[in-house]
Amino acid sequence: MKTYRIAVISGDGIGPEVIAEGVKILDRAAELSGKFRFDFTYFPWGCEYYVKHGKMMDEDGLAQLAGFDAIYLGAVGYPGVPDHVSLWDLLLTIRKGFDQYVNLRPIQLLRGAPCPLADVSRESIDMLVIRENSEGEYAGAGDWLFPGQENEVVLQTGVFSRKGTERIIRYAYEVARASGKTLTSISKGNALNYSMVFWDQIFAQVGKEYPDVETASYLVDAASMFFVKEPERFQIVVTSNLFGDILTDLGAAIAGGMGLAAGANINPERKYPSMFEPIHGSAPDIAGKGIANPLAAVWSASQMLDFFGHEDWGRQVLSAIEEVMVQKTVLTPDMGGTSTTSEVGDAVRSALGNLIRS
Numbered sequence: 001m002k003t004y005r006i007a008v009i010s011g012d013g014i015g016p017e018v019i020a021e022g023v024k025i026l027d028r029a030a031e032l033s034g035k036f037r038f039d040f041t042y043f044p045w046g047c048e049y050y051v052k053h054g055k056m057m058d059e060d061g062l063a064q065l066a067g068f069d070a071i072y073l074g075a076v077g078y079p080g081v082p083d084h085v086s087l088w089d090l091l092l093t094i095r096k097g098f099d100q101y102v103n104l105r106p107i108q109l110l111r112g113a114p115c116p117l118a119d120v121s122r123e124s125i126d127m128l129v130i131r132e133n134s135e136g137e138y139a140g141a142g143d144w145l146f147p148g149q150e151n152e153v154v155l156q157t158g159v160f161s162r163k164g165t166e167r168i169i170r171y172a173y174e175v176a177r178a179s180g181k182t183l184t185s186i187s188k189g190n191a192l193n194y195s196m197v198f199w200d201q202i203f204a205q206v207g208k209e210y211p212d213v214e215t216a217s218y219l220v221d222a223a224s225m226f227f228v229k230e231p232e233r234f235q236i237v238v239t240s241n242l243f244g245d246i247l248t249d250l251g252a253a254i255a256g257g258m259g260l261a262a263g264a265n266i267n268p269e270r271k272y273p274s275m276f277e278p279i280h281g282s283a284p285d286i287a288g289k290g291i292a293n294p295l296a297a298v299w300s301a302s303q304m305l306d307f308f309g310h311e312d313w314g315r316q317v318l319s320a321i322e323e324v325m326v327q328k329t330v331l332t333p334d335m336g337g338t339s340t341t342s343e344v345g346d347a348v349r350s351a352l353g354n355l356i357r358s
């Protein structure tokens with residue numbers, strides 16, 4: 001039997017609460033399949049660790065993680081530790097160190113999911129946003145000159161390499177070709193006269209190799225408007241790190257809310273482990289109350305199953321989430337229910353069993 005070794009970084013706030021439910025579902029899928037199993041190793045890294053040890057993760061943290069088949073992450077960040085420390089010293093260290101240059105964020109309105117848009121059919125919100133995850137606006141390049149003085153200047157430089165831009169765009173074309181869907185590039189060439197003009201050029205160049213893929217190109221401001229007004233325009237979407245970050249929160253809002261949005265950080269070459277996480281943060285406002293919605297963490301577990309080649313199980317887990325949302329009897333408060341995090345996890349778990357038995 002195949003054993004997948006998973007490094008679990010539950011992190012801060014609601015991270016551990018929602019990850020526990022995702023683990024429950026992964027174990028149940030494995031048990032039902034009879035073909036694979038999971039072996040989870042927990043790492044105590046995050047803001048609490050930082051407060052005790054002065055660092056977000058061990059110095060050799062990446063070496064400790066390198067041998068795992070995947071990383072399952074809750075959320076990091078907590079009041080008392082500056083957000084740029086928690087983000088850079090853990091999340092971005094892993095994403096960059098393991099060359100997880102593809103960020104996959106499904107924006108799909110599942111059955112039973114709440115949608116704030118009027119007059120949209122469920123089928124019209126069904127896209128996959130492929131966000132560049134290794135450079136761009138989040139490259140961390142820049143300078144801070146003359147701090148606190150009158151002539152103070154800060155520079156935050158976007159870094160768009162040919163290699164980095166080509167590989168994400170090529171990845172997106174491959175996904176579009178394999179799925180027979182359209183591919184939309186989102187950029188901002190009119191205002192960002194170097195980086196985004198370059199991005200558009202590469203999108204057109206690589207596209208010559210994919211004459212079978214139907215494409216579109218939007219400016220990010222117009223795209224934001226169409227996400228809300230005509231989401232059916234988008235199927236596969238490729239965009240830069242910053243634009244992808246913002247657009248996928250907007251996407252999360254139209255497809256069920258932050259409690260339901262998942263993301264995968266992929267190293268396509270599989271040289272390093274990939275990382276799966278709900279896209280929400282540690283939600284300090286509700287942490288410790290047992291009311292966080294675990295469905296985003298469960299969806300990211302479904303992405304992990306897909307990544308391991310068990311797309312059938314990935315789909316079953318999504319169907320189990322849908323069953324629970326359609327029933328509407330066991331939901332957390334953010335979805336209008338009164339249930340706890342673990343009650344929702346248990347409901348998904350039994351829905352999964354019922355789907356397989358029926």
Ligand code: NAI
Pocket residue numbers: 014018074075076077078079083091258259277278279280281282283284285286291292293294296334
């Ligand atoms: P957040 O996503 O933690 O919370 C935003 C709002 O959504 C809050 O009202 C929260 O209660 C709600 N919410 C989020 N997830 C929920 C869930 N599963 N169920 C029910 N409600 C949920 O974002 P915020 O407040 O901006 O950040 C809090 C901390 O999390 C910060 O330290 C931030 O840096 C960190 N963060 C970490 C991320 C990560 O580790 N990937 C991503 C985003 C933020």
Ligand code: MG
Pocket residue numbers: 245246249279
């Ligand atoms: Mg974000």
